[in-house]
Amino acid sequence: MRKKVTLKQIAKELDVSISTVSKSLRDSHEISEDTRLKVQAFAKLYNYKPNNIALSLKNKKTKTIGIIIPEIVHHFFATVISGIEQVANENGYNVIVCLSDESFDKEVINLEMLANGSTDGFIMSLSKETQQKRDFHHIQEVINQGMPVVLFDRVTNDVFCDKVIIDDKQAAFDAVHFLIEQGFKKIALITTVDYVSVGKLRTDGYKKALKSNNISVDEELIIKIEDIENCAVKIENLIKEQNCDAIFAVNELFAVTAIKIAAKNNLKVPDDISVIGFTDGIISQFSTPSISTVSQNGIKMGRKAAQMLIDRLELEDEEDEHYKTEIIETNLIVRESTTTK
Amino acid sequence: MRKKVTLKQIAKELDVSISTVSKSLRDSHEISEDTRLKVQAFAKLYNYKPNNIALSLKNKKTKTIGIIIPEIVHHFFATVISGIEQVANENGYNVIVCLSDESFDKEVINLEMLANGSTDGFIMSLSKETQQKRDFHHIQEVINQGMPVVLFDRVTNDVFCDKVIIDDKQAAFDAVHFLIEQGFKKIALITTVDYVSVGKLRTDGYKKALKSNNISVDEELIIKIEDIENCAVKIENLIKEQNCDAIFAVNELFAVTAIKIAAKNNLKVPDDISVIGFTDGIISQFSTPSISTVSQNGIKMGRKAAQMLIDRLELEDEEDEHYKTEIIETNLIVRESTTTK
Numbered sequence: 147m148r149k150k151v152t153l154k155q156i157a158k159e160l161d162v163s164i165s166t167v168s169k170s171l172r173d174s175h176e177i178s179e180d181t182r183l184k185v186q187a188f189a190k191l192y193n194y195k196p197n198n199i200a201l202s203l204k205n206k207k208t209k210t211i212g213i214i215i216p217e218i219v220h221h222f223f224a225t226v227i228s229g230i231e232q233v234a235n236e237n238g239y240n241v242i243v244c245l246s247d248e249s250f251d252k253e254v255i256n257l258e259m260l261a262n263g264s265t266d267g268f269i270m271s272l273s274k275e276t277q278q279k280r281d282f283h284h285i286q287e288v289i290n291q292g293m294p295v296v297l298f299d300r301v302t303n304d305v306f307c308d309k310v311i312i313d314d315k316q317a318a319f320d321a322v323h324f325l326i327e328q329g330f331k332k333i334a335l336i337t338t339v340d341y342v343s344v345g346k347l348r349t350d351g352y353k354k355a356l357k358s359n360n361i362s363v364d365e366e367l368i369i370k371i372e373d374i375e376n377c378a379v380k381i382e383n384l385i386k387e388q389n390c391d392a393i394f395a396v397n398e399l400f401a402v403t404a405i406k407i408a409a410k411n412n413l414k415v416p417d418d419i420s421v422i423g424f425t426d427g428i429i430s431q432f433s434t435p436s437i438s439t440v441s442q443n444g445i446k447m448g449r450k451a452a453q454m455l456i457d458r459l460e461l462e463d464e465e466d467e468h469y470k471t472e473i474i475e476t477n478l479i480v481r482e483s484t485t486t487k
Numbered sequence: 488m489r490k491k492v493t494l495k496q497i498a499k500e501l502d503v504s505i506s507t508v509s510k511s512l513r514d515s516h517e518i519s520e521d522t523r524l525k526v527q528a529f530a531k532l533y534n535y536k537p538n539n540i541a542l543s544l545k546n547k548k549t550k551t552i553g554i555i556i557p558e559i560v561h562h563f564f565a566t567v568i569s570g571i572e573q574v575a576n577e578n579g580y581n582v583i584v585c586l587s588d589e590s591f592d593k594e595v596i597n598l599e600m601l602a603n604g605s606t607d608g609f610i611m612s613l614s615k616e617t618q619q620k621r622d623f624h625h626i627q628e629v630i631n632q633g634m635p636v637v638l639f640d641r642v643t644n645d646v647f648c649d650k651v652i653i654d655d656k657q658a659a660f661d662a663v664h665f666l667i668e669q670g671f672k673k674i675a676l677i678t679t680v681d682y683v684s685v686g687k688l689r690t691d692g693y694k695k696a697l698k699s700n701n702i703s704v705d706e707e708l709i710i711k712i713e714d715i716e717n718c719a720v721k722i723e724n725l726i727k728e729q730n731c732d733a734i735f736a737v738n739e740l741f742a743v744t745a746i747k748i749a750a751k752n753n754l755k756v757p758d759d760i761s762v763i764g765f766t767d768g769i770i771s772q773f774s775t776p777s778i779s780t781v782s783q784n785g786i787k788m789g790r791k792a793a794q795m796l797i798d799r800l801e802l803e804d805e806e807d808e809h810y811k812t813e814i815i816e817t818n819l820i821v822r823e824s825t826t827t828k
Contacts, residue, residue: 151548154579209493211602218584219565227559231586235593240497240600243559243584245572250574259581264605294650402773409775428560432743434750434775459661 151192154255160188164251165281168258170418171180172287210240211455212265214256216248216273216300221398222444223271226298229448230269237456239266250275254284266459267294271453272302278341280304294458296451299442300343301471309471314344317440317476318351319358322394322423326359328393329487330420332385332440334367336377336400339424345370347394348424374399382407385419391487392420398429401437405483416485426479435482447474492533495596501529506622509599513628551581552796555597557589557614557641562739562768563785564612567639570611570789578797580607587614595625607800608635610792613643619682621645635799637792640783641684642812645649649799650812651792654784655685657815658781659692660699662763665819667700670828671733671761675708675720675725677741687710688767715740723748726760731762732828736808739770741779746824757826766818775825788815798802 157164162181170177170185177185210235215223227243234241239318242265244256253273268288276282278407282305287296289307298310325333335352338345353363369384371377381404384390395401400422406417413419415435422429426441500827503522511518511526518526523628536729552575556564564826566586575582583606584599596615609629617623623646630636639651666674676693679686694704710725711716722745725731738743742764746756754760756776764771767782 217558219562221560224560224565227586231588240596241585242600243586244582245568245584256583260583406773406775429769429773430748432770432774434747450517450637 151189151303152255153258155252156192160184164254165283168254168287169283172283174283174386207459208264208266209238210242210363211452212257212268212272213241213243213344214246214260215243215254215270216246216271218243218245219287220425221429222299222425222442225322225427225444226271226451227448229445231448232478233449233452233456237452239452239456246273246276250279250281257284257288259287261291261293262297265293265298267455269296269298270289270450271298272300274341274342274344277302277343296455296458299446300450302343306469308454308469309469310447310448310454310474312442312474314347315351317352317424317442318396319355320351320476320478321424321440322352322355324480325392325394325420325422325484326355326361328420328484330393331366331393332364332388332389333361333394334390335369335397336381336384336393336404337368337370338396339370339372345396352394355399366438377403378407382411382456385411385413388416390419392484395421395423396429397418398423398425398437398439401439401483402429402433405433405435405437405440415483420448420484420487422478422484430479430481438481438484439479440476441479442476443474450474468487492530493596494599495592497526497533500578503801505595506624509628510624513624515624529614540679548800549605549607550579551583551606552793553598553601553602553609554582554583555587555609555611557587557612559584559586562606562770563640563766563783565787566693566768567612567792568784572738572793573786574793574797578793580793580797586602587617588827589609589615589657591616591620591622598625598629602632602634603627606634607639607757609797610637610639610789610796612639613641613684615683618684628749635796637796637799639788639792643684644782647810648809650793651788651789651795651815652812653783653815653817655688656692656695658688658765659735659737660696661692661817661819662701662765662781663693663696665701665821666695666733666761666763668827669733669761669825672702672727673705673708673731674702674733674735675729675731676710677722677725677734677736677745678709678711679737680713681684686737693735697720712741717821718744719748721823725754726752726754732758733825734763736762736764737762739778739780741764742780742824743770746774746776746778756824761825761828763819771820771822779822779825780820781817782820783817784815791815 153164153167157167167185170182190486219398231241246253285305296308301309335348340346369380393404401421408415415421423437423439426439430439494505498508508526511523533697572582585593595673626646637649678690681687697704712719733744742762749760751785764778764780767780771778771780
């Protein structure tokens with residue numbers, strides 16, 4: 147029996163990207179006619195079954211929810227999965243998890259695989275690379291096929307679907323405003339590169355809090371990390387050269403790394419420098435000092451996303467296109483890593 | 488169209504366990520004839536499709552590996568998944584993850600769902616409840632259907648299949664022997680209840696290390712935790728009442744909790760009490776003091792499990808029943824939580 151050919155194999159064979167193969171098979175005019183015809187011919191020859199066999203399965207409910215997330219080592223994503231599992235179980239649904247490893251291609255491949263009759267709908271958080279490319283055709287495709295998608299945390303305005311987010315800008319504003327209220331004036335920011343949507347929003351919230359308290363934004367106090375592996379040097383330079391009195395970090399790994407590096411440079415947290423993180427994970431809870439942080443309520447976010455997806459799956463009128471964006475409340479948890487000035 | 492009925496729904500409808508439904512459908516004589524006939528009639532009425540449609544799909548490769556693990560919040564399981572993903576990607580396989588949440592029923596349901604044509608084989612670590620019940624018929628069933636299974640970490644001798652483990656007893660022996668070499672004599676053990684296979688083996692290793700150094704085992708120094716939520720009181724009693732000079736904890740949550748409670752009772756780690764954990768997760772790396780620990784090499788374990796599964800999937804002679812158990816080497820990482828006496 148001939149093995150089933152996949153998008154990935156076609157892409158490799160013809161030396162084009164997976165996105166090009168996918169678009170060619172949908173006859174997208176973004177792709178040159180030459181390439182489109184070549185891909186289509188190849189797919190036909192090898193009996194490629196596109197996703198739209200899902201269409202014919204539309205009425206065959208699998209009672210399964212597919213989750214696609216960037217990575218699993220993040221405690222935040224693990225708590226969201228727990229929340230999704232809770233509501234799924236309460237409603238008799240199973241859950242399948244796939245990882246994109248922050249890769250656009252893996253996100254496309256996983257979505258293709260699960261859309262092929264394994265799940266009724268999806269809950270997703272976008273990979274870094276997808277956000278960078280701004281290519282969301284794979285998500286649009288499954289929605290067009292009648293499979294609902296709920297995006298959470300890392301979302302995009304370019305896809306019309308239900309979304310669950312926190313107000314990242316407001317949450318960052320609250321954290322920085324809290325530091326200002328405690329008397330700090332030289333507050334540094336450790337954030338991500340701008341194309342990571344939540345990093346950008348948290349950076350905006352930091353700036354807004356400074357401005358609304360008449361503190362000017364000093365770009366020297368802002369460092370943008372692309373890759374956690376190489377963040378130590380940048381953070382050490384910041385701490386040594388800028389003499390800041392507080393740090394706001396947009397995730398808990400940045401926060402705990404800042405605390406470690408401060409200690410290495412004989413600065414005590416919180417006596418010499420206060421630190422607030424983002425994400426109430428096990429690091430924030432168990433490190434010494436325990437870390438003051440913005441809690442994203444991952445469980446609540448997961449529960450809400452699952453409820454929105456199941457509501458849409460079980461909706462009588464399937465044509466309701468009034469998509470909602472739910473905002474989950476955050477709260478600041480004050481622990482040992484902050485003090486007053 | 489009538490919805491597909493699941494094992495779970497049949498179990499609920501007839502008020503019997505999922506295991507009973509599954510065994511009845513295989514006509515197992517463990518189940519009374521009355522119940523068997525009732526279940527079979529019900530399944531027929533509702534057009535239940537058992538797993539063995541997987542049999543007819545046997546030659547249709549999905550190029551997908553199913554992973555079923557107890558939980559995802561454990562950093563160790565996350566690293567094993569990373570290792571599996573690496574080898575899977577290198578060999579053109581996708582990976583699907585399902586969680587048992589330590590529940591036997593969820594393990595059975597997930598296995599049933601994925602065996603229904605979604606995956607070619609499985610990599611699993613058993614749920615606590617499965618280990619407690621010692622009921623492995625669901626795993627035996629998919630193996631009988633020709634789908635290979637590789638068990639890792641939490642395994643059982645009752646199923647013949649490939650396995651990847653560490654030598655938990657030896658690793659625990661090494662950790663405790665190290666403490667004895669540093670001059671400690673009153674070494675406490677924080678472990679799990681005995682039915683968790685790895686907890687039991689690590690307890691055995693602890694006892695063996697004491698005995699081989701002519702230190703008698705004092706049961707007062709051993710506490711067995713069933714549930715992480717309620718471990719604090721037991722650990723606090725141990726620290727306050729037993730005056731131990733070192734602690735060996737069989738996972739990193741127990742280790743970091745012991746360090747926190749020691750601090751609360753004005754005991755400094757490592758000056759007043761040394762602590763060694765198990766699992767080199769983010770807590771061990773990032774807590775202050777950083778925690779000396781046994782590294783399980785989760786990535787290596789995942790890579791090996793994936794390689795064994797893929798080898799078996801791509802084996803020419805499908806009837807090879809020489810199952811192997813691979814042992815992954817552990818190593819002791821000495822950090823700040825231990826000193827010499």
